[in-house]
Amino acid sequence: MVDKQAMREEAERLMREAMAKKNLTVKQGDTRIMATCGKCGAENKVKAPRGETRVKFTCKECGVVQTTI
């Protein structure tokens, strides 16, 4: 009985660790793109997932929603 309980706890711990690692990997995969606004020319720092270059962002200066190129 005790062993079963211990095994279940261990399995849950491993799963939590795996999930934490996965979240960390996703975070590290994020990249920052410097996007120039097509309307006012302001530079915007845009957070994008790894490998993604076309990301929607809102210009911090004029508020125009656009996609990075």
Ligand SMILES: [Zn+2]
């Ligand atoms: Zn703008």
